[in-house]
Amino acid sequence: MEAISHAGTVLGVLAKDGVVLAAEKKVTGKLLDLSGAKEGGYGGSGEKIFLLNSNVISGVAGITADANSLVNYARTAAQRHLFSYDEDIPVEQLAQRLCDLKQGYTQYGGLRPFGVSLLYAGYDVHYQFQLYHSDPSGNYSGWKATCIGANNGTAQSLLKQEYKDDISVEDAIGLAVRVMGKTMDSTTLGSEKLEFAVLTLDKSTKQPHARIYKPAEVDALLAEHGLGKKEEDAEMKAA
Amino acid sequence: MSIMEYNGGSVVAMVGKNCVAIASDLRLGNQALNVATFDKIFPVTDRIYIGLSGLATDVSTLRERFRFRVNMYTIKEEREIEPATFAHLVSSTLYEKRFGPFFIEPVIAGISSPSRGSKPFIAAADLIGCLNFAKDFVVAGTASSELFGIAEGLWEPDLEPEDLFETISQTLLNAVDRDAFSGWGAVVHVITPDRVITRTLKGRMD
Numbered sequence: 134m135e136a137i138s139h140a141g142t143v144l145g146v147l148a149k150d151g152v153v154l155a156a157e158k159k160v161t162g163k164l165l166d167l168s169g170a171k172e173g174g175y176g177g178s179g180e181k182i183f184l185l186n187s188n189v190i191s192g193v194a195g196i197t198a199d200a201n202s203l204v205n206y207a208r209t210a211a212q213r214h215l216f217s218y219d220e221d222i223p224v225e226q227l228a229q230r231l232c233d234l235k236q237g238y239t240q241y242g243g244l245r246p247f248g249v250s251l252l253y254a255g256y257d258v259h260y261q262f263q264l265y266h267s268d269p270s271g272n273y274s275g276w277k278a279t280c281i282g283a284n285n286g287t288a289q290s291l292l293k294q295e296y297k298d299d300i301s302v303e304d305a306i307g308l309a310v311r312v313m314g315k316t317m318d319s320t321t322l323g324s325e326k327l328e329f330a331v332l333t334l335d336k337s338t339k340q341p342h343a344r345i346y347k348p349a350e351v352d353a354l355l356a357e358h359g360l361g362k363k364e365e366d367a368e369m370k371a372a
Numbered sequence: 373m374s375i376m377e378y379n380g381g382s383v384v385a386m387v388g389k390n391c392v393a394i395a396s397d398l399r400l401g402n403q404a405l406n407v408a409t410f411d412k413i414f415p416v417t418d419r420i421y422i423g424l425s426g427l428a429t430d431v432s433t434l435r436e437r438f439r440f441r442v443n444m445y446t447i448k449e450e451r452e453i454e455p456a457t458f459a460h461l462v463s464s465t466l467y468e469k470r471f472g473p474f475f476i477e478p479v480i481a482g483i484s485s486p487s488r489g490s491k492p493f494i495a496a497a498d499l500i501g502c503l504n505f506a507k508d509f510v511v512a513g514t515a516s517s518e519l520f521g522i523a524e525g526l527w528e529p530d531l532e533p534e535d536l537f538e539t540i541s542q543t544l545l546n547a548v549d550r551d552a553f554s555g556w557g558a559v560v561h562v563i564t565p566d567r568v569i570t571r572t573l574k575g576r577m578d
Binding site: 209211215216219 | 437439440443444447448492
């Protein structure tokens with residue numbers, strides 16, 4: 134639990150036509166090799182936001198190694214469901230599978246629990262768009278907007294004030310970006326510190342479509358909401 | 373009678389110039405009785421198709437198994453699987469059941485990704501995963517002997533997609549006409565680097 138409260142913030146916002154996840158990366162720096170992330174298939178640096186299945190994305194906060202193990206378990210669980218039932222796993226069921234695993238580690242064996250909290254953002258035909266949160270004890274609950282990791286109290290109260298039912302996914306993106314801006318430690322937002330993902334329904338195929346933003350797309354999104362990093366040259370010129 | 377002949381069906385794949393084609397009949401039978409139209413060729417990715425001949429229940433199960441494993445591959449590696457890699461995945465999946473096998477003879481046809489040269493690729497395997505990387509054509513199913521003979525006669529290298537379609541269609545239709553356990557219509561997929569053209573053929577429904 135300590136590790137999670139020190140980990141990078143992840144927040145999720147549910148909209149009527151989509152779900153949004155935003156995450157602050159803690160592992161950054163000039164020497165970090167992000168070339169894979171720039172061209173890679175799914176976007177994201179593989180630190181905070183992961184694709185679990187074609188209909189579910191998740192954001193993790195806590196011990197990264199534990200998170201990777203849980204993400205792998207979730208991906209396999211989703212495929213097992215697809216194999217048996219020929220349908221995408223319902224989001225709540227995926228959350229339950231992971232929570233059953235996590236709970237086992239609190240009751241049996243003498244092993245330590247997984248030090249990870251996860252947010253699951255997904256779509257299924259039964260309950261449409263959903264957002265769930267699970268913690269190391271194996272508890273999970275459904276949310277309209279929530280936050281895990283560092284500064285989650287601040288972010289949670291900001292979300293409580295500004296969230297309205299039936300917001301559109303564009304407004305949800307704006308809300309997520311603004312709340313991240315207020316809660317993140319760094320003074321300016323940029324693609325090295327922010328991971329962003331949106332899950333919507335593809336208009337033509339009516340299938341869930343997850344999009345984890347590539348670094349360039351994150352920068353464009355921030356610029357669109359007026360929160361992009363100012364050019365250093367521009368600041369010098371102004372001075 | 374052999375378990376591989378219980379449901380019937382045949383598949384063939386051929387290499388052309390910057391294209392591949394894969395074709396199969398549509399018969400699902402219960403020994404001599406025709407039961408249903410059953411497509412045996414499935415897309416694995418946009419540019420890889422697999423055709424599975426043999427016992428129909430294993431065709432369905434293996435299709436779902438391969439979907440599982442290819443999805444895991446795609447999500448973890450964050451890229452699409454290559455045809456040659458997929459062929460090895462098929463081989464290892466089948467060998468896992470070495471002493472209680474799936475009664476399947478798979479045929480794989482695809483084009484590698486642009487970053488690897490968009491090369492045409494075909495392969496076939498036996499029911500326990502022995503791969504055959506032919507350069508010209510591969511055959512499988514109850515009409516495999518007939519398919520071998522006609523393909524050997526009709527195939528030539530560097531056929532354009534339209535000519536490859538004609539060649540593979542004639543190969544398949546005439547071969548299944550000679551086999552009691554294959555037929556009931558046919559389907560052909562021609563795979564090129566930009567797109568896949570699928571055509572259903574009219575054949576003898578006996």
